[in-house]
Amino acid sequence: MRPIIxxxxxxxxxxxxxxxxxxxxITAATNEPxxxxxxxxxxxxxxxxxDTLRGTDVGVGAQNVHAERAGAYTGEIAxxxxxxxxxxxxxxxxxxxxxxxxxxxxxxxxxRQCLDHGLRPxxxxxxxxxDREAGRAESVVRDQLRGVLEAAGLTAAEGAxxxxxxxxxxxAIGTGRTARGADAAAMSDAIRGAxxxxxxxxxxxxxxxxxxxxxxTAAAIAEFLAEPGIDGALVGGASLKVDEMAGIVARAAMxxxxxxxxxxxxx
Ligand code: PGA
Numbered sequence: 001m002r003p004i005i006x007x008x009x010x011x012x013x014x015x016x017x018x019x020x021x022x023x024x025x026i027t028a029a030t031n032e033p034x035x036x037x038x039x040x041x042x043x044x045x046x047x048x049x050x051d052t053l054r055g056t057d058v059g060v061g062a063q064n065v066h067a068e069r070a071g072a073y074t075g076e077i078a079x080x081x082x083x084x085x086x087x088x089x090x091x092x093x094x095x096x097x098x099x100x101x102x103x104x105x106x107x108x109x110x111x112r113q114c115l116d117h118g119l120r121p122x123x124x125x126x127x128x129x130x131d132r133e134a135g136r137a138e139s140v141v142r143d144q145l146r147g148v149l150e151a152a153g154l155t156a157a158e159g160a161x162x163x164x165x166x167x168x169x170x171x172a173i174g175t176g177r178t179a180r181g182a183d184a185a186a187m188s189d190a191i192r193g194a195x196x197x198x199x200x201x202x203x204x205x206x207x208x209x210x211x212x213x214x215x216x217t218a219a220a221i222a223e224f225l226a227e228p229g230i231d232g233a234l235v236g237g238a239s240l241k242v243d244e245m246a247g248i249v250a251r252a253a254m255x256x257x258x259x260x261x262x263x264x265x266x267x
Contacts, residue, residue, distance in 0.1 A: 001263050002209045004225075004256040005164060005232035006030075006249050007038040007122055008239030009063060009090060009213075010045075019045035020052035025242045027058050030249035034256035036232070037249065038088050038122075039239075043077055046085040061088030064096060065119065067109035079117035089119040090234070092148065094126055094170045104144055108151020115154070115162060122164045122234060123148060124213070125191070129171035137183075138190040141167070145194040156200035164209045165191055166234040172214025174237060181223035181230075184212045188229030218247025225255040 014022060019041045030037055040061035041049045050060050062085075066076040082089070091114065092107040107123070114121040125144045127137040145165075154163070167187045169179050179187075188210040195205035212224040213234035224230045232252055238244035 001259065002207060002231045003036045004034065004252045004259070005036040005038065005209055005211060006245075006252050007061065007088070007090075007164075007166075007211065007232070007234045008040060008245065009093070009234055009236050010039070010041045010240060011063070011095070011236060012042060013240055014041055014045055016045050016048045020048040022240070022242070023049045023052045023058070026239075026245045027053060027056050029242050029246040032249050032253035032256075033057070034260070035249050035252045040086075040088065040090055046082070050085055059088050059120075060086045061090060061122065062086045062119070063090050063093070065089050065091065065110050065113050067106050067113060069113060069117070079113040079119055082119060083117065087118070087120060088122060089114050090122045090124065090166075092124045092144075094124060094168060094173060098170075104147025105151040108148040108154075111148055111152040111154060111163075115152070115158060120162055120164065122166050122211070124166045124168050124234070126168040126170050126173075126214070129169075132169065132171070137169070138187060141187060142190060142194040142197070145191065146198055149195075149198045154198075156195075156204040161207075164211065166211040166213045167191060168213035168234065174215065176215050178215045178220050178223070179212065181227050184224055185227035185229045188227070192229075216248065218244050218251065221248050221251050225251060228259075 038059040038061045040063050065079045091110045096102045125141045127140040131137050131140045192205040209231040211232045211234050216233045216235045217238045
C-alpha cells in the first residue's frame with residue numbers, strides 16, 4: 001500500500017534564526033505516525049531544521065539540487081553536499097522551470113543525482129492553464145515525465161521504491177485556485193500510465209506515490225485525499241502556518257487509517 005505523504009515547501013521563506021522554531025511547532029502540531037511528513041526549508045536553514053527534527057520521524061528535504069555532482073558552478077549546491085542535511089529533494093518545481101528555465105532533460109539529470117546520492121526525489125510535473133483549456137493537460141504531463149525519465153535513465157526496479165511525483169498544475173500554484181479532485185485523480189492515472197509507457201511494470205507504476213500540489217489548505221485537502229489515486233500533497237503557502245499544517249496532516253491521517261482498514265478488509 002502506498003504511503004500518505006505531506007511535504008512542506010517553504011520556498012524562499014524563513015531564516016536560519018526562525019526556521020527551527022517553525023519546524024518544531026509544525027512537528028508538534030502534526031504528530032501522526034501514519035503520515036509521512038517532510039519539511040523542505042531553504043538550503044541555509046537545512047541544518048537548523050535538521051537539528052530541531054533530530055529524534056522525530058519528520059524528514060528534511062532540499063528544494064533543488066544541481067544536475068552535476070561537483071564542479072565550477074558558482075552559487076550552486078550538488079546532491080552529495082546535502083548528505084547529512086537532507087534525505088529528500090524537490091526537483092522540477094514549476095517556479096524553477098519558469099524562473100531558471102529548467103527543462104525536462106536537465107531535471108532528469110537532477111533526478112539521477114538524487115538517486116545516486118541517497119536523496120528521495122519529489123518530481124514536480126504540471127500543465128499551464130492554456131494547456132488545460134486546450135485539452136492537452138495529460139499529454140503535457142506525459143511528455144514531461146518521458147523527458148525526465150529518459151534523461152535520468154531511470155529503470156522501474158530502481159525507481160519503484162524511491163520516486164514520488166507531485167502533480168502541480170501551474171495555474172493552481174499560489175493562486176488560491178485548486179484543481180478539481182476528479183481532474184487530479186485522472187492525472188494520477190495518466191502519470192502511472194506514463195510510467196508504464198516508459199518501461200515500468202504495472203506493480204511498480206501502481207506503487208509510485210502521486211501527490212497533488214497547488215493552493216492546498218486544510219479546507220481544500222479533503223477533495224484530493226478522497227481520490228484513491230492521490231497519496232498526499234506538496235504544500236507551499238499553507239505550509240508556513242502551523243494551524244494549516246495541523247489540519248492538513250490530521251486529514252491525511254484519517255485517510256491513511258481509512259485506506260489501511262479498507263486494504264485490510266480486502267485481504
Ligand atoms: P502553494 O504552492 O501551495 O503555495 O500553491 C505549492 C507548491 O508550489 O509546491
